[in-house]
Amino acid sequence: xxxxxxxxxxxxxxYNGGDNYCRPVADFASRHSILEVCPEGLSxxxxxxxxxxxxxxxxxxxxxxxxxxxxxxxxxxxxxxxxQEAKRRGEPVEGAILKANSPSCGSxxxxxxxxxxxxxxxxxxxxxxxxxxxxxxxxxxEIENGQF
Ligand code: SF4
Numbered sequence: 001x002x003x004x005x006x007x008x009x010x011x012x013x014x015y016n017g018g019d020n021y022c023r024p025v026a027d028f029a030s031r032h033s034i035l036e037v038c039p040e041g042l043s044x045x046x047x048x049x050x051x052x053x054x055x056x057x058x059x060x061x062x063x064x065x066x067x068x069x070x071x072x073x074x075x076x077x078x079x080x081x082x083x084q085e086a087k088r089r090g091e092p093v094e095g096a097i098l099k100a101n102s103p104s105c106g107s108x109x110x111x112x113x114x115x116x117x118x119x120x121x122x123x124x125x126x127x128x129x130x131x132x133x134x135x136x137x138x139x140x141x142e143i144e145n146g147q148f
Pocket of ligand 1: 005006009013014015038039049102120
């Protein structure tokens with residue numbers, strides 16, 4: 001079973017109420033056992049909501065509110081649900097395809113806290129949880145480039 005960021009499959013769960021639909025990811029999903037995940041959707045934060053980025057160790061929204069707790073709660077709930085679903089299906093979690101650069105789902109690079117579109121090295125809080133469990137993560141970019 002693969003975990004996939006729900007916004008990549010066209011769910012309107014992005015901070016601004018939009019999605020990040022990615023046809024190659026949707027094609028992948030049609031051929032594999034998958035579970036859609038949206039940690040921010042489980043965080044209790046509304047849609048739409050102000051964009052948020054890591055600023056140091058905290059996740060702050062653009063209006064200056066500390067949303068670290070909500071993001072961490074959503075990430076932990078998402079992991080818990082994923083593990084429960086994997087157990088229910090009797091399948092291992094083989095990997096995750098997560099939206100690049102997000103403070104929840106980004107892997108390897110995330111927005112740098114300046115809300116200017118610049119990137120820095122790092123992992124979103126959900127991606128970091130998966131990484132600590134040894135679950136391999138790629139982004140939609142690797143799927144688009146045919147690297148997976
Ligand atoms: S938390 Fe992840 S799945 Fe949800 S909207 Fe953000 S990038 Fe997409």
